[in-house]
Amino acid sequence: MTELKPYRLSDEQIELRDAVRRLARERIAPRAAEVDRSAEFPWDNKELLASQDILALPFPVEYGGLGADLLTVCLAIEALSAACATTGLILAVHELAALPIVSKGTPEQRQRWLPDLAAGRTLISFAITESGAGSDAGSIAMRATREGDEYVIDGAKRFITHGSIADLVVVFAVSDPGAKRHRNLSCFVVETNRPGFSVGRLEHKMGIRGSPTAELLFDAVRIPAGNRIGDEGEGFAVAMSTFERSRPGIAAQAVGIAQGALEFAAHYANERIQFGKPIAEQQMVQGLLADMDASTEAARQLTYAACAAIEAGDGDAARWAAVCKLVAGDAAMRVTTDAVQVLGGYGYLGEFPVERMMRDAKITQLYEGTQQIQRLVVARSLLGRS
Amino acid sequence: MRIVVLVKPVPDTTGQERLGSDLRVDRAGVPAVVNANDEYALEAALKLVEAAGEGEVILLAMAPAAAPETLRKALAMGAQRGVLVTDPALAGSDMLTTIRVLAGALRRLEYDLVIAGADTSDGGGGVVGAGLALAVGLPYLSYAAKIEPSADRVVVHRISPVGYDVIESSLPALVVATQALGEPRYPSLKGIMAARSKEIVTWSLGDLELGDLAVGGAVATTAVVEAHKPPTRAATRVIREPAAVAARQVVEFLTDRRLI
Numbered sequence: 001m002t003e004l005k006p007y008r009l010s011d012e013q014i015e016l017r018d019a020v021r022r023l024a025r026e027r028i029a030p031r032a033a034e035v036d037r038s039a040e041f042p043w044d045n046k047e048l049l050a051s052q053d054i055l056a057l058p059f060p061v062e063y064g065g066l067g068a069d070l071l072t073v074c075l076a077i078e079a080l081s082a083a084c085a086t087t088g089l090i091l092a093v094h095e096l097a098a099l100p101i102v103s104k105g106t107p108e109q110r111q112r113w114l115p116d117l118a119a120g121r122t123l124i125s126f127a128i129t130e131s132g133a134g135s136d137a138g139s140i141a142m143r144a145t146r147e148g149d150e151y152v153i154d155g156a157k158r159f160i161t162h163g164s165i166a167d168l169v170v171v172f173a174v175s176d177p178g179a180k181r182h183r184n185l186s187c188f189v190v191e192t193n194r195p196g197f198s199v200g201r202l203e204h205k206m207g208i209r210g211s212p213t214a215e216l217l218f219d220a221v222r223i224p225a226g227n228r229i230g231d232e233g234e235g236f237a238v239a240m241s242t243f244e245r246s247r248p249g250i251a252a253q254a255v256g257i258a259q260g261a262l263e264f265a266a267h268y269a270n271e272r273i274q275f276g277k278p279i280a281e282q283q284m285v286q287g288l289l290a291d292m293d294a295s296t297e298a299a300r301q302l303t304y305a306a307c308a309a310i311e312a313g314d315g316d317a318a319r320w321a322a323v324c325k326l327v328a329g330d331a332a333m334r335v336t337t338d339a340v341q342v343l344g345g346y347g348y349l350g351e352f353p354v355e356r357m358m359r360d361a362k363i364t365q366l367y368e369g370t371q372q373i374q375r376l377v378v379a380r381s382l383l384g385r386s
Numbered sequence: 387m388r389i390v391v392l393v394k395p396v397p398d399t400t401g402q403e404r405l406g407s408d409l410r411v412d413r414a415g416v417p418a419v420v421n422a423n424d425e426y427a428l429e430a431a432l433k434l435v436e437a438a439g440e441g442e443v444i445l446l447a448m449a450p451a452a453a454p455e456t457l458r459k460a461l462a463m464g465a466q467r468g469v470l471v472t473d474p475a476l477a478g479s480d481m482l483t484t485i486r487v488l489a490g491a492l493r494r495l496e497y498d499l500v501i502a503g504a505d506t507s508d509g510g511g512g513v514v515g516a517g518l519a520l521a522v523g524l525p526y527l528s529y530a531a532k533i534e535p536s537a538d539r540v541v542v543h544r545i546s547p548v549g550y551d552v553i554e555s556s557l558p559a560l561v562v563a564t565q566a567l568g569e570p571r572y573p574s575l576k577g578i579m580a581a582r583s584k585e586i587v588t589w590s591l592g593d594l595e596l597g598d599l600a601v602g603g604a605v606a607t608t609a610v611v612e613a614h615k616p617p618t619r620a621a622t623r624v625i626r627e628p629a630a631v632a633a634r635q636v637v638e639f640l641t642d643r644r645l646i
Contacts, residue, residue: 012579
């Protein structure tokens with residue numbers, strides 16, 4: 001059993017969160033419906049996040065970042081996602097995809113890539129999933145063949161968030177086909193302007209529609225050996241340690257989506273008159289709203305506690321990451337579904353934001369490991385098996 | 387280019403009650419924000435210093451002791467430092483005293499330009515800028531839609547009923563900003579973090595050479611005699627129909643009341 005680390009938001013964290021909240025409310029929320037409808041990446045929002053240093057949050061100070069801890073990054077993701085889940089995901093992906101460079105990169109690799117990422121001049125995406133390797137990341141087929149001072153990358157990745165717009169892609173490929181499962185993968189940074197790299201199909205999605213999800217094709221893409229992150233064979237371990245810090249980001253996105261839906265539903269309930277009074281005066285509506293609030297708050301507190309524990313170096317970071325993503329993803333789905341219920345037929349219409357939030361919430365139960373994978377991680381920790 | 391910007395912490399206008407039982411603004415009970423018009427003045431000052439490539443923006447406020455919390459928000463936008471004049475004796479001061487005290491503070495500062503907001507959302511008097519120019523002996527350039535300083539002159543486009551007047555003066559001078567100067571920026575996260583370590587100097591009345599100036603509510607030349615809540619409005623009717631249907635209903639609504 002792991003210890004709960006006490007946490008309390010610092011004055012600085014509250015100030016940063018409130019600044020992001022204000023930006024989200026005034027600048028990002030008004031664009032959210034259009035981003036969803038057009039299914040186009042909101043470059044203006046990305047520029048806004050860059051100019052306000054929000055994309056700099058997760059990066060070390062020496063590379064132009066703000067050196068924020070995991071909890072602070074999650075506060076920002078939550079605040080953005082309450083307005084627009086697609087925009088919250090811009091920060092979440094930027095943070096998670098750069099993690100292998102931040103945590104395992106050499107000083108030279110960090111110096112090469114992190115300053116541009118921290119300034120938001122470049123975007124990065126994280127490519128582990130393949131059509132035949134989803135939850136089972138150990139069955140990756142992409143090959144990385146060493147030739148002198150280079151690796152030649154061959155294969156395809158699928159479901160890659162920001163894959164079509166990123167300047168850098170972090171890929172996981174088999175570098176030693178003879179090695180045991182989980183020991184045959186290595187992690188590489190591939191610049192997307194290299195010959196042989198191309199974008200295949202772009203997925204048509206239920207939610208987070210402004211966020212491009214791409215198939216990436218690698219046809220004998222040559223990269224310098226210096227683009228490998230960590231040692232040969234260390235790829236699987238790099239990926240798993242990334243999830244320990246990326247899943248709380250998705251939990252924060254889920255909490256944000258839930259909060260956005262809760263606030264809209266409560267506002268609507270106070271305005272909508274039926275039977276001669278606001279529906280907020282109906283006990284059944286109050287019950288729905290109270291449960292939504294309780295679920296959202298529980299998910300939020302667990303996510304913050306998980307961030308604090310992971311940041312403090314808790315020995316069971318994987319469990320903390322999994323429990324918060326599991327609880328927050330389910331809370332977001334339930335709360336957004338109930339928000340649609342509070343609005344009744346209007347909730348089902350595109351002119352109100354809650355149906356978008358309900359569609360957006362679903363992804364938080366799927367990516368960064370499905371809810372079933374989270375349960376697997378939690379159960380393994382609980383039962384003392386690895 | 388050194389610019390002093392007058393900044394006033396005012397009660398958040400999104401709050402509920404704003405007057406205390408003595409009919410004075412309840413500064414303790416309502417969270418304070420930077421007066422919105424002062425943010426336009428600050429934005430103009432920041433742009434001028436950025437364009438000049440050198441210099442600094444100094445905030446000047448006369449406010450209760452808790453004001454640094456609010457001034458940090460203005461520092462986060464990019465001002466370099468703040469000066470706060472605070473003294474328990476100043477509570478309840480009128481605009482005349484405010485002018486005299488701020489004039490005392492300005493005499494202690496070096497600057498090329500003072501920029502003030504058009505008015506404040508709490509008192510709403512709108513005369514402190516003009517009075518301060520008079521008290522310190524600065525040229526007064528009001529209602530600026532554009533501010534163009536040169537080495538020792540400043541040209542201002544002053545909004546007029548038919549367009550604008552081009553007025554010019556020597557430096558230092560006092561300019562009253564308008565919203566036509568441009569939207570204030572959002573503080574960046576780096577700005578917010580940097581603001582935590584920026585200097586806010588606190589001066590009390592004793593630090594200013596004001597002689598035996600009487601201050602505070604007891605000598606105020608103005609007083610709030612009565613305050614009334616605005617009359618409650620009739621119930622709002624919200625029309626949630628497609629545009630074509632909604633437009634017809636709006637027209638019917640207005641026609642019924644002989645408004646169109």
